[in-house]
Amino acid sequence: MNKIVLFCITALLLASCKNTEEFTGFSYDPPDVTNTTDKEIDPQHRRVVGIDSPRVWISNEFEGARANDIYALNDSLIEVFVAPENAPINNSPWFAFKVWSDTIRTATIRLNYADATHRYIPKLLYRTHPDSLWKQELELDVRYDSANGTGTFDIMLAPDPVIISAQPLHTSSGLMGDLAKRGIIDNGFTDVKEAGKSKKRRPIWELEITEVEDQVEAPVLAIVGRQHPPEVTGYLASLHFLEELTSGSELAKEFRQTFVIKAFPMLNPDGVDLGQWRHNAGGVDLNRDWNNFNQPETQTVRDALFPIKENDNRHMFYGIDFHSTDENLFYPINEEVKTSPDNVTQRWVEQIIESHPEIEFRVEEFDTSSPIAKNWFFHTFGIDAVTYEVNDQIGEDELEEVSRSAAKLLMEILLEDWEQKTLDN
Numbered sequence: 001m002n003k004i005v006l007f008c009i010t011a012l013l014l015a016s017c018k019n020t021e022e023f024t025g026f027s028y029d030p031p032d033v034t035n036t037t038d039k040e041i042d043p044q045h046r047r048v049v050g051i052d053s054p055r056v057w058i059s060n061e062f063e064g065a066r067a068n069d070i071y072a073l074n075d076s077l078i079e080v081f082v083a084p085e086n087a088p089i090n091n092s093p094w095f096a097f098k099v100w101s102d103t104i105r106t107a108t109i110r111l112n113y114a115d116a117t118h119r120y121i122p123k124l125l126y127r128t129h130p131d132s133l134w135k136q137e138l139e140l141d142v143r144y145d146s147a148n149g150t151g152t153f154d155i156m157l158a159p160d161p162v163i164i165s166a167q168p169l170h171t172s173s174g175l176m177g178d179l180a181k182r183g184i185i186d187n188g189f190t191d192v193k194e195a196g197k198s199k200k201r202r203p204i205w206e207l208e209i210t211e212v213e214d215q216v217e218a219p220v221l222a223i224v225g226r227q228h229p230p231e232v233t234g235y236l237a238s239l240h241f242l243e244e245l246t247s248g249s250e251l252a253k254e255f256r257q258t259f260v261i262k263a264f265p266m267l268n269p270d271g272v273d274l275g276q277w278r279h280n281a282g283g284v285d286l287n288r289d290w291n292n293f294n295q296p297e298t299q300t301v302r303d304a305l306f307p308i309k310e311n312d313n314r315h316m317f318y319g320i321d322f323h324s325t326d327e328n329l330f331y332p333i334n335e336e337v338k339t340s341p342d343n344v345t346q347r348w349v350e351q352i353i354e355s356h357p358e359i360e361f362r363v364e365e366f367d368t369s370s371p372i373a374k375n376w377f378f379h380t381f382g383i384d385a386v387t388y389e390v391n392d393q394i395g396e397d398e399l400e401e402v403s404r405s406a407a408k409l410l411m412e413i414l415l416e417d418w419e420q421k422t423l424d425n
């Protein structure tokens with residue numbers, strides 16, 4: 001054991017250990033995460049399992065489901081065992097399953113995880129009619145067992161199924177509906193096209209939102225999201241954000257008459273639909289593949305945006321990558337790193353925090369060494385970019401309020417920066 005390790009162990013007892021050696025990626029990364037060649041994934045068996053008496057039925061036969069094994073532990077306890085697509089992996093144990101019974105009864109269900117501990121508060125999705133959409137969501141009360149990392153809850157069951165899921169269920173087939181109901185598409189200025197396909201041949205959709213003509217010079221705002229399947233609050237933040245950018249406000253109109261927005265709101269449709277914890281169907285963390293580009297999803301965005309470098313009328317200007325974690329957290333590029341325009345994130349985040357004094361935000365600057373989307377924007381175009389992390393447990397109203405206000409603040413900053421740049425030239 002060398003001195004640094006020994007020092008770290010000692011220091012860990014007091015505080016977290018700051019390593020002064022070369023930056024090797026985020027602290028929560030499993031080893032070898034930046035090797036992004038295909039890794040085997042363990043497919044879950046899709047099936048309906050009936051146990052106990054009167055019968056309780058549990059199914060994972062739907063898009064976004066994950067429940068690898070189901071069994072009765074005893075007369076009063078049903079265990080749903082949940083495993084990741086492969087390991088090692090971060091602790092983001094996604095689960096989603098349908099459950100119903102032959103007659104009205106209560107059941108106690110325990111969530112047990114391979115390679116992880118309980119993290120997400122289970123949401124109950126139900127429908128008011130067998131033909132209506134799944135949408136109403138209630139959070140269930142969970143008894144967390146820290147020794148075993150399990151979460152247990154009680155639920156009233158009936159012959160009409162309900163869905164229990166880690167976060168609200170937003171899968172790839174729902175994307176167009178999610179966009180349409182917010183007016184992000186079908187508005188006369190959003191172009192939707194399939195930019196490429198995922199590993200399992202699902203479309204990767206690209207939105208181009210602008211009212212600028214092709215032959216007119218314009219800056220470009222790039223938005224990517226949902227690289228990590230369970231990060232639903234980040235996905236919803238990106239939709240509220242786009243909703244504000246496509247709204248009828250004077251600011252949004254001016255923005256669209258000046259800027260081109262290129263958005264890829266669901267970059268990992270396979271992972272989302274397969275109910276995976278983090279990776280794509282190649283078994284890889286997409287947000288560590290922005291240097292190697294071994295996966296079709298990252299290749300698609302690169303190939304869609306790279307030609308902007310050669311286009312005299314388009315100037316890449318700023319990039320946002322939406323995620324979720326256990327807090328509201330911005331990862332800007334280090335202030336000392338010179339970007340053009342410079343320190344957009346620092347100025348933007350300061351205004352977001354000022355506008356929402358009641359909400360907690362944290363800011364953690366990073367250098368540009370790790371192979372993530374934000375750093376690809378910087379290394380390729382010399383621009384500033386941010387990893388925008390939304391709290392897993394943020395309330396619906398707060399999520400909409402912050403996302404829309406953040407969009408307004410950013411539009412103002414970017415419009416000013418672009419004006420300044422054209423004055424300087």
Ligand SMILES: [Zn+2]
Pocket residue numbers: 228231323324
């Ligand atoms: Zn993420």
